[in-house]
Amino acid sequence: MFNVLDNWVVTNHVIPASWPRGFARGVRDEESGRLRLAVNEYVPRANMSPQPGDVTFLFAHGTGSTKESYEPFFDDVLTRFPRIRAIWAFDIAWHGASYLLNEHVIGDEPDWFDCVRDILHIANHFQRDLHQPMVGMGQSWGCFNILLAAVHNPRIFAGIIALEPVLVTGYKTGPPHMHIAFLMMKRRDRWLSREYAKRALRKSPYYAVFDDRVFDQIIRYDLRDVPLEPQTAQGASAASSVAPEVTLTTPKAMEAYTMMRANPPLPGYPPGPDHNPNHSSHSTPVIPGFHRAADTEAHRHVPHVLPPVLYVWGSRSYIAKLPGYRQMLVEQTGIGPGGSGGAPAGHVTETVIGDCGHCLPFEKPHETAKALQPWLKQHVDVWGKHRRERKKEGPYWTDTINPGWIERASKISKL
Numbered sequence: 253m254f255n256v257l258d259n260w261v262v263t264n265h266v267i268p269a270s271w272p273r274g275f276a277r278g279v280r281d282e283e284s285g286r287l288r289l290a291v292n293e294y295v296p297r298a299n300m301s302p303q304p305g306d307v308t309f310l311f312a313h314g315t316g317s318t319k320e321s322y323e324p325f326f327d328d329v330l331t332r333f334p335r336i337r338a339i340w341a342f343d344i345a346w347h348g349a350s351y352l353l354n355e356h357v358i359g360d361e362p363d364w365f366d367c368v369r370d371i372l373h374i375a376n377h378f379q380r381d382l383h384q385p386m387v388g389m390g391q392s393w394g395c396f397n398i399l400l401a402a403v404h405n406p407r408i409f410a411g412i413i414a415l416e417p418v419l420v421t422g423y424k425t426g427p428p429h430m431h432i433a434f435l436m437m438k439r440r441d442r443w444l445s446r447e448y449a450k451r452a453l454r455k456s457p458y459y460a461v462f463d464d465r466v467f468d469q470i471i472r473y474d475l476r477d478v479p480l481e482p483q484t485a486q487g488a489s490a491a492s493s494v495a496p497e498v499t500l501t502t503p504k505a506m507e508a509y510t511m512m513r514a515n516p517p518l519p520g521y522p523p524g525p526d527h528n529p530n531h532s533s534h535s536t537p538v539i540p541g542f543h544r545a546a547d548t549e550a551h552r553h554v555p556h557v558l559p560p561v562l563y564v565w566g567s568r569s570y571i572a573k574l575p576g577y578r579q580m581l582v583e584q585t586g587i588g589p590g591g592s593g594g595a596p597a598g599h600v601t602e603t604v605i606g607d608c609g610h611c612l613p614f615e616k617p618h619e620t621a622k623a624l625q626p627w628l629k630q631h632v633d634v635w636g637k638h639r640r641e642r643k644k645e646g647p648y649w650t651d652t653i654n655p656g657w658i659e660r661a662s663k664i665s666k667l
Contacts, residue, residue, distance in 0.1 A: 384410055392571075437504065441499055453467075511538065560601075
C-alpha cells in the first residue's frame with residue numbers, strides 16, 4: 253500500500269486565497285466571504301539538508317483531481333531526480349480539500365485567473381520557505397495556471413514543466429452532447445460505499461489504465477463520505493458497521509463550472525466582463541449557450557513566457573492530436589516581447605510518452621518522471637551557471653548614482 257510518508261515529510265498548510273475573486277459570484281457574499289487554500293509541503297526525507305541548486309517545485313493539478321492523487325508521481329520524480337528541496341502542491345479553491353474548507357462560502361462562478369492569482373499569492377505567502385531554482389509544474393488545466401503565473405511574474409519560475417497542457421475548452425470534436433463538459437454534468441457522483449465505488453470506477457475505461465498507487469489515492473481523496481442528516485446520524489450510530497455512502501470530494505458542478513460559463517448569463521446572474529457576443533475575439537464557444545474567455549487570453553499571453561518550458565504529451569492523447577494545437581504551443585511560447593526567445597532559442601522543447609493518454613502522471617508516472625530527468629538536470633546546471641555569473645557582477649549603487657550613468661548621460665550634452 254502506497255504511503256507518502258515513507259519518502260516525504262508532509263506539512264499541511266491552510267492560508268487565505270487571493271481576494272477579491274475575479275467574478276462577482278466567485279463567493280456567495282463579497283462583503284464577508286473569504287476563501288482559503290489547502291496547501292501541502294512535501295520535503296524529501298533523504299534531503300533534509302538541501303544544497304544550493306536543489307529544486308523547489310510548485311505544482312498545479314488538473315480539473316476534477318486533488319493534489320494527493322499526484323503523490324505517487326512525486327515519489328517517482330524523486331527516484332529519478334533526488335535533488336528536490338520541496339514540492340508545494342495545492343487544491344484550487346473549489347476543488348478537493350480547499351473546497352471542503354470553502355463549501356459554505358464559495359460561489360458558483362469560478363474564474364480561471366483566480367487560480368493564477370492564488371499561485372502568486374502562495375509564492376508570496378511562503379516566500380521565506382521558497383528558494384530558487386523553482387520549477388512550476390502543472391498537469392492538464394493546471395498548466396494554464398502555471399504558464400499565466402509566469403507571465404504575470406516572469407521571474408517566479410526558473411523553468412516550467414507542462415504535462416498535457418489544456419489551454420482550450422472547445423477542444424472536443426463531435427456533437428455537443430459528447431463534449432467533456434457536458435459529460436461531466438451527467439457523470440455519476442454517489443455510490444453505496446467506498447468499496448462499491450472502487451469496484452465501479454476501476455471498470456471505467458478512464459480509471460482502468462491508472463497506476464494502482466494513483467487509483468488508491470483517488471479512492472481515498474477524490475471521494476468523501478456523504479454527510480448524514482441529524483436524524484439519520486442517530487440511527488447510523490447504532491449500526492456503525494454499515495459503510496457510509498460516498499460522493500465526489502469536488503462536486504461535479506464545480507468541475508463543469510471550471511470548463512465553461514453560460515453565455516448569455518442565466519436569469520438572475522450578473523453579466524461579467526467576459527460576456528460578449530463576439531466570440532471570435534473575446535472568448536471560445538464550448539457548446540451552444542456556453543463559453544470560456546480565459547483560453548482566448550492564454551493564447552495571447554503564451555508568447556510572453558520567459559522561463560524555459562518543457563511540454564510533455566501522451567502519444568494517445570486527444571489533446572495532443574488536436575489539429576495544430578501542439579504545434580501552436582511549441583511555436584508560440586516565448587517568442588513575444590519579454591519572452592525567452594522560444595523554441596528557436598532552445599528554450600521551448602517537447603517530449604512524448606509512449607502508449608499513454610492525457611493523464612500522464614496517473615497512467616505512466618514512472619515513464620513521465622523518467623522523461624523529466626534530463627531536462628531538469630540540464631536546467632539546474634544552467635541555473636547554477638547563471639548564479640555563478642551573477643556573483644561576478646559589479647557593486648550595487650543604491651545611495652549614489654552609478655558613475656556609468658553619469659558618464660553615459662554626460663555625452664548627451666555634447667551632442
